[in-house]
Amino acid sequence: MTDTHADFLTLLAGIIGVLIVASGIGYVLKQRVAPDGSNATIENLNARIIAWWGMTAFLAVAFLAGRGGVIALFAFTSFAALREFVTLTTRRASDHWAIACAFFVILPLQYWLIWYEWYGMWSLLIPVYAFLILPIIAVLQGDSRNFLVRISQMQWALMICVFCASHVPALLFLEIPGFEARNVLLIAFLIVVVQLSDVLQYTWGKLFGRHPVAPSLSPSKTWEGLIGGVASATLIGTALFWITPFTPLQAAGMSLVITLAGFFGGLVMSAIKRDRGVKDWGHMIAGHGGFIDRLDSVVFSAPLFFHLTRYYWSLT
Amino acid sequence: MTRDILARLTGSAITTFARLITAVRAIWDGSDPEPVQRVYFANHTSNGDFILIWTVLPPNLRRRTRPVAGADYWLKSPLKTFIGRDVFNAVLIDRDTETRTQDPIKLILDGLDAGASLILFPEGTRNTTDKPLLPFKSGLYNISDARPEVDLVPVWIDNLNDVMPKGKLVPIPLLCTVTFGAPIRVEPGEDRKDFLNRAETALQALAPADDSPAEKATA
Numbered sequence: 001m002t003d004t005h006a007d008f009l010t011l012l013a014g015i016i017g018v019l020i021v022a023s024g025i026g027y028v029l030k031q032r033v034a035p036d037g038s039n040a041t042i043e044n045l046n047a048r049i050i051a052w053w054g055m056t057a058f059l060a061v062a063f064l065a066g067r068g069g070v071i072a073l074f075a076f077t078s079f080a081a082l083r084e085f086v087t088l089t090t091r092r093a094s095d096h097w098a099i100a101c102a103f104f105v106i107l108p109l110q111y112w113l114i115w116y117e118w119y120g121m122w123s124l125l126i127p128v129y130a131f132l133i134l135p136i137i138a139v140l141q142g143d144s145r146n147f148l149v150r151i152s153q154m155q156w157a158l159m160i161c162v163f164c165a166s167h168v169p170a171l172l173f174l175e176i177p178g179f180e181a182r183n184v185l186l187i188a189f190l191i192v193v194v195q196l197s198d199v200l201q202y203t204w205g206k207l208f209g210r211h212p213v214a215p216s217l218s219p220s221k222t223w224e225g226l227i228g229g230v231a232s233a234t235l236i237g238t239a240l241f242w243i244t245p246f247t248p249l250q251a252a253g254m255s256l257v258i259t260l261a262g263f264f265g266g267l268v269m270s271a272i273k274r275d276r277g278v279k280d281w282g283h284m285i286a287g288h289g290g291f292i293d294r295l296d297s298v299v300f301s302a303p304l305f306f307h308l309t310r311y312y313w314s315l316t
Numbered sequence: 317m318t319r320d321i322l323a324r325l326t327g328s329a330i331t332t333f334a335r336l337i338t339a340v341r342a343i344w345d346g347s348d349p350e351p352v353q354r355v356y357f358a359n360h361t362s363n364g365d366f367i368l369i370w371t372v373l374p375p376n377l378r379r380r381t382r383p384v385a386g387a388d389y390w391l392k393s394p395l396k397t398f399i400g401r402d403v404f405n406a407v408l409i410d411r412d413t414e415t416r417t418q419d420p421i422k423l424i425l426d427g428l429d430a431g432a433s434l435i436l437f438p439e440g441t442r443n444t445t446d447k448p449l450l451p452f453k454s455g456l457y458n459i460s461d462a463r464p465e466v467d468l469v470p471v472w473i474d475n476l477n478d479v480m481p482k483g484k485l486v487p488i489p490l491l492c493t494v495t496f497g498a499p500i501r502v503e504p505g506e507d508r509k510d511f512l513n514r515a516e517t518a519l520q521a522l523a524p525a526d527d528s529p530a531e532k533a534t535a
Contacts, residue, residue, distance in 0.1 A: 083339060083489040093481050099488045282491055283341045290491075 004182045007243050008063060011188055015056055022049050041206065048199065051294050059191065063184050067115070067172050070187065074169045075111040080291045081161035081299075082107065084282035088272075089153040094141035098134045102154060106130045107162050114166055117173050119316065126163040131155055160299055161292070167302040174306075174314040179245040189244050189251075190258060190305050193237040194297050197259035198266070201229025218270040221263075230259045245313050254308065258301035265300025269293075323402035330403065331371040334364065338479055338492035342372035345522065346498030347469050349374050353433050354499070355468045356381070357456055359449055359519060360437035361477035364487075368473055369435050370404065372494045382427055384436040386411045407434065421458050428463050435471075438515065444482055448520055452512045460502040460511070467499035468515065472522035495522040 026046040033039050062073040086099060106126065113122035135151045171186045205225025213221045237255025241248045269292060273281065282290020292299075310316070334340060342349070358365060366383035373381055387408040390400030400406045407427045410416035427434055436459075439450040460468055475492045500518055502511050 079489070080339070084491060086488070087475065087491040091478065093478075096481060096484050096488060097486075100486045103489055104486070282339065283493075 004185065007182070007185060008188065011185070011192070011240075011243060012056070012060055015192065019049065019053055019056065023053075045202075047289070048202075048294075052195065052199075055191075055195070055294070059188070063188070067169075070172060070184065071111050071115050071169045074165060075107065077291060077295065078107055078111070078162045078165045079103070080282075081165065081295065082157055084290045084292050085157040085161050086154070087282070088276045088278065089157060090146055090149050092143055092145065092150060094143035095138055095150055095154070097141070098137040098151075098154060101137055102130070102134060102158055102162075106134075106158060110162050110166050111169070114170050114173070119170075119173075122166065122170070126158050130158055134158075164299045164303050165295070167306040168298065170306055171309070173316070174310055175316045176245045176309075176313045177315065179313075182243075182245075185243040186245075186305075186309065189237070189240055190302065191298055192240065193233055193255050194258050194262040194301050196236055197229055197233030197262055198297050199229075200232045201225040201263065204228030204232070214267060217267060217274060221267065221270075226263055230256065230263065233259045245309075254305065257308065258305050261301040261304050262297030265297045268300070269296040319398075319402060323398070326399065327403045330367060330399075334367050334371045337487050337489045338368065338476065340368050340372055340492045340494060343493055343495040345495050347467075347496050349377060349496075351376055351380075353380075353428070353431065353466055355428075355456075355459060355466055356433065356435045356471045356496070357438050357468055357515065357519065358435065358471040358473055359443065359523075360439050360441070361443050361473070362480050362482075363442075364476055364480050365437065365473050366404070366435045368476055368492060368494055369471055377433070380431065381433040381435060382407050384409060384424055384427075384434055388412065407432075411440075421455065421462070424455070424459055425462055428459070428466060438512075442482065448523055449516055452516055454508060454512070456515055457502065457508045457511050464502055464504075466501075468501060469499045470497040470515070470519040470522055471495065472497070472519060474524055493524075497522045 026042070026049050029042050030037070030039075030046060033042055037043055058073060062069040065072075082103060086102075091099065110122055110125055113125060134154055135147075138147070138151055138154075168187055168190065171190070172183045174183060174186070176183070201221070202225065204227075205220060205222045208224040208228065209220075209222030211223045212219055213223055213226055234252055234255040237259075238248050238252040241251035244251055244254075246254060269281075273279065280289035281292035356369060358369060366385070370378055370381065370383070383404055383406045385400060385404075385406045385408060387410045390396050390406060390408055400408060407423055409420035409423055410418065411420075424434065424436070436455070438452040438456040440453040440455070441450070443450050456468065460466070472495045473492065474495070475490050478488070479490050479492065480487045497518055500515060506514075
């Protein structure tokens with residue numbers, strides 16, 4: 001067994017341990033407070049815990065399957081997220097071909113380019129080429145009603161759900177001296193720290209939250225939750241430095257950046273949901289929200305994490 | 317035998333594909349997924365409508381539920397015949413009043429008498445207008461009047477029209493829901509028009525308030 005596998009399994013064991021404890025707490029809370037499922041906070045907590053079990057299982061399988069597995073997992077995640085996002089966008093029948101192109105041409109191409117390690121192209125495909133081609137396809141249908149709104153929302157959907165999300169598997173292709181064949185641990189670091197930050201912000205907010213950060217956007221996001229969650233997730237990220245190419249201090253800095261980006265990502269996505277008049281992005285599990293609800297923070301932090309790591313640590 | 321296995325596999329492939337494209341979810345709002353005989357009546361905007369209902373029904377209900385569909389469409393080619401007859405076990409009715417040899421209502425009642433649940437589209441044809449529903453044909457009344465002991469369950473299919481608009485070959489992935497409402501029956505002495513109005517109202521009441529974000533934003 002290689003080092004990477006050993007480290008990965010240690011990390012996995014840790015995560016599973018935390019999830020077992022969390023599931024136990026969730027179960028006891030439910031039995032004590034509202035066994036009939038009438039307490040929304042406890043139901044939400046348990047829904048999140050179930051989602052993390054699923055995420056952990058999928059990530060573990062994908063990691064063991066290697067690069068192809070990770071790319072396939074994130075390509076599917078992008079597909080599911082895009083499906084949720086486009087459902088809420090302003091569309092007209094004339095956008096049919098442009099949207100089909102986004103799903104069935106741009107999305108697979110983006111992940112193929114990442115697989116092909118063509119950095120110059122995958123980092124431009126959506127911001128430049130899709131940006132130009134999709135409005136051309138749309139305009140050829142001859143329907144100008146709400147045109148700017150429609151093409152802007154389509155571009156936004158692709159940027160968030162495909163472009164930003166694809167930076168996660170792209171971490172596999174960085175070449176970091178002394179860190180060869182261990183890149184999958186960078187993905188684990190990013191996801192674990194950002195997801196923990198989500199739950200810690202939530203927990204701190206529930207326990208001590210008094211002052212909302214943006215009351216008009218998301219009453220559940222409080223300063224107490226933000227500071228407590230980001231600080232504790234940063235501490236955990238620092239403690240995880242041994243799975244990364246970073247020193248403890250660098251791991252702390254990285255953790256701070258990605259947890260803050262994750263927080264603002266959640267805030268931005270809340271604003272979009274509020275604008276569209278929905279509570280959740282989708283219905284992955286009945287009543288428990290969609291893919292975007294669980295991944296908004298990862299999506300916002302991934303490009304930052306990728307570029308910081310690439311600029312300071314990678315040869316490519 | 318081989319044909320039967322092939323039909324089952326095709327059925328699974330179709331429901332898997334439907335889930336991949338629409339992540340369809342059932343909302344039981346007024347009735348429950350119980351294994352009792354029913355007539356599900358739904359709004360009709362796309363050829364995929366009954367596939368979506370069929371997909372969200374639990375397998376034990378799905379096996380005994382037959383869509384009522386136009387023979388003119390489903391007997392057009394060997395592949396369509398296989399899918400219509402073998403996979404969905406559809407009750408195929410001839411919509412052409414001039415040439416048909418069998419009474420559609422009789423075929424439908426035969427299906428019910430054999431114990432099947434049915435899926436039918438009382439608008440009679442696909443709705444391509446901006447209105448939420450076309451006026452219902454009399455069939456629903458005739459069926460319920462003849463078999464008053466069978467519950468009629470309204471089913472609203474949301475968003476599928478945007479996934480697969482008429483004339484487009486490639487579907488676009490969007491989330492869809494299928495909402496099952498409270499059952500209705502013809503009341504003793506209720507006349508045809510009153511009943512059809514009541515059925516239309518029951519179905520339309522299941523449509524989400526914000527039916528289409530596309531139209532909302534154009535205001």
